[in-house]
């Protein structure tokens with residue numbers, strides 16, 4: 003693969019305009035602030051291929067399900083993150099010709115995402131049809147401190163000769179979702195208006211009545227003498243769901259005309275519908291009052307604070323450095339944890355695919371990032387989000403015919419299932435395991451066991467009820483079985499006894515009974531309250547223990563490998579390396595039938611279980627399974643390489659760990675899976691973070707202690723990251739085989755560094771060296 007973007011530690015840079023790559027760049031250069039997100043579409047008109055995307059968090063549309071063959075149990079709709087008001091638009095006309103990079107010749111094009119300060123900029127010279135040249139420079143951001151505000155500075159300079167300019171800043175809600183099932187338009191207009199110094203639109207969704215109001219104000223400046231008066235004529239425009247105004251003026255040769263566009267976007271999720279338009283106006287006017295430079299300074303400060311607490315610094319390898327910052331940057335752009343109604347969509351706000359909805363990705367991949375880098379309240383909110391959906395998850399189980407228990411949806415916006423492929427909707431029930439695991443992870447990490455009595459235990463009990471009913475006991479095999487599932491590996495459907503699903507189900511049942519015992523003795527009132535609320539009986543608890551102890555967890559007696567599913571070893575096993583590379587990616591080259599029959603694994607499956615339950619398996623077991631499954635894994639899910647990287651690191655396969663790290667961290671920057679035009683793989687970015695902190699850093703939490711067993715790839719002269727742990731703030735620096743941990747926080751930290759237990763007081767630091775024999779973090783703990 004030829005790297006396209008320039009390597010720089012703080013910036014993503016595209017030099018030269020390549021229309022073919024534009025949609026990929028639109029994803030990669032997206033900006034967001036957790037409240038809204040914006041693909042890197044151009045401000046001016048663009049007639050070439052482009053996926054327009056302006057998204058408001060939590061504003062979605064229940065698009066009626068479309069399937070060829072309806073199956074009972076399918077949800078009525080697929081929730082879609084909505085393409086919302088296009089607030090960035092500025093049409094540009096130079097001497098009567100519309101500026102459009104699909105028709106003009108483009109010179110010196112540079113697009114830059116500045117991750118340090120949270121801005122997107124672009125500059126280029128366009129040669130128009132009559133040979134006139136115009137230079138354009140733009141900078142925009144969505145404000146972190148003023149979350150409703152988007153600001154743009156757009157400068158046009160006619161080169162060498164004067165020109166008549168028309169600049170038309172506008173707001174346009176005549177937008178569509180490319181993935182709309184029935185080519186419907188999702189918005190109805192409420193109002194639009196424009197005057198010489200403002201424009202606004204207000205719209206509502208055709209279903210669910212989400213409302214969005216956008217208000218725009220602007221300033222115009224010309225280079226040259228300080229108070230130069232220049233003559234501007236303004237013409238207003240409005241039509242259904244559109245409002246804007248055209249500013250006509252003459253620019254002298256080489257004179258720069260700068261338009262500052264300030265937009266406030268507000269939604270009925272946060273404000274009363276009647277007050278929306280007024281609120282948008284008030285916020286936009288406040289932004290104008292502050293001015294572009296002040297807003298930009300505030301943006302820089304806000305990002306500086308994020309980086310101060312959460313940067314990962316890698317020295318000696320700029321490619322890896324850029325990549326990890328890009329991943330962290332996108333995660334911060336997607337979810338801030340301030341709004342407990344929100345979650346983390348697999349593509350964040352960088353595209354439509356996956357609908358911006360919640361997947362198991364959050365529990366399996368994202369929670370660890372927030373546990374270590376944010377206030378514990380953020381991870382707690384993500385858990386409470388699922389607690390609030392418990393009733394819906396029970397309804398979902400009932401809809402599929404279960405008498406009790408909860409089956410969380412595979413994809414959701416509001417707790418209802420909205421995925422409609424049977425092999426996923428009905429069969430990827432392993433998501434229930436991840437939800438239980440996240441509760442465990444949170445409690446282990448934070449020590450907040452009160453969460454269990456308050457929310458966690460009730461969820462665990464309902465998950466366990468589901469598993470109780472979903473298993474069946476086989477006399478023939480003397481074990482409980484789980485038949486007809488799809489594991490994390492979506493390249494096999496309707497298989498029996500997927501090891502991962504069975505393992506996580508058994509583990510959930512065991513953990514639930516353990517929590518029940520603990521609660522009953524330590525917080526009897528909390529236990530009694532939950533038991534009464536859900537009618538929990540001792541017989542149920544006993545049954546759960548029985549199932550967890552006798553669940554089938556099949557292992558090949560000869561090789562000692564856990565069987566991904568009952569029939570896995572009947573397949574032809576041929577390493578990916580022996581496939582003709584022209585067959586990859588399989589999902590674009592092979593028929594589905596061929597994929598299903600093959601041995602190729604889309605993403606970590608057995609290995610996912612060994613990663614989650616890493617403290618229960620010794621290194622040799624992990625090695626056997628890794629050596630067997632890794633060579634047949636194609637990583638066609640972005641969620642795969644990170645888990646492989648972590649396990650490889652643990653096993654001492656440092657080159658593999660590094661290879662997988664680059665693959666996960668540069669997945670979008672280098673467009674590995676050839677699908678970044680749909681949006682960035684945001685949830686897997688949390689996996690990338692894990693591959694550094696849990697992989698190279700070897701971070702685990704065991705028995706209330708933070709375990710570190712760091713190493714760094716050979717090409718890195720140093721690696722440094724920060725994690726929060728129970729009030730302590732630890733800066734971990736790995737360099738030359740030595741690790742130093744500084745406690746910059748207020749509380750002491752119970753630490754295990756390379757197997758040595760240390761109480762690291764606030765303000766103190768400690769160093770240790772890796773014993774090359776030590777291997778895995780869990781081995782170090784055991785040792």
Ligand code: BGC
Pocket residue numbers: 348356361362363490492604605638639640641685
């Ligand atoms: C993966 C799922 C994942 C989804 C969203 C799919 O390709 O196989 O595990 O939940 O993407 O990221």
